[in-house]
Amino acid sequence: MPGTVCALISRRHPGDKRPKFFACTDLSLSAEQALRYYQKRWPVEVDNIYLKEALGLGDFRLQSFEAIERWFAVVTLAMNYLQYEQLQAYLRTQQSLPLAEILRQHRLRHFQGLLRAVIQEVLCTGKIEEVIQQFLPFASWAVT
Numbered sequence: 001m002p003g004t005v006c007a008l009i010s011r012r013h014p015g016d017k018r019p020k021f022f023a024c025t026d027l028s029l030s031a032e033q034a035l036r037y038y039q040k041r042w043p044v045e046v047d048n049i050y051l052k053e054a055l056g057l058g059d060f061r062l063q064s065f066e067a068i069e070r071w072f073a074v075v076t077l078a079m080n081y082l083q084y085e086q087l088q089a090y091l092r093t094q095q096s097l098p099l100a101e102i103l104r105q106h107r108l109r110h111f112q113g114l115l116r117a118v119i120q121e122v123l124c125t126g127k128i129e130e131v132i133q134q135f136l137p138f139a140s141w142a143v144t
Helices: 031-039 041-052 065-093 099-125 128-135 137-141
Strands: 006-010 020-024
Touching (some): 006 031, 031 041, 041 065, 041 099, 065 099
Antiparallel strands (some): 006 020
């Protein structure tokens, strides 16, 4: 890091054999303030993991520039949707939920909708195998 930094060593207890090391560029902060600010980074790191892993931001390699631009636009749209849902959840509950929980809830709602549609179709037609083929077109590849 260029410039002057303050190195912090954080131990959970006096005999901690695995202390954590931090660097802080704001020399006006006390150690406690710097560590409190660092704690606020965790949700940002979780969001970064979700951008890369769950939303596929890391899957653009070896693509054309135009494809990368479009992929970033799609991932940004997905992230904005999750952030919007996060805000709506906060307004409803006054609790800040991590994006991981928002994504889990979103997927659960979609799975519930699919399951309801499948059950309703089976109840209407009584044809379980045809409904499976309708909703899972590749089910015929499976060995039964």
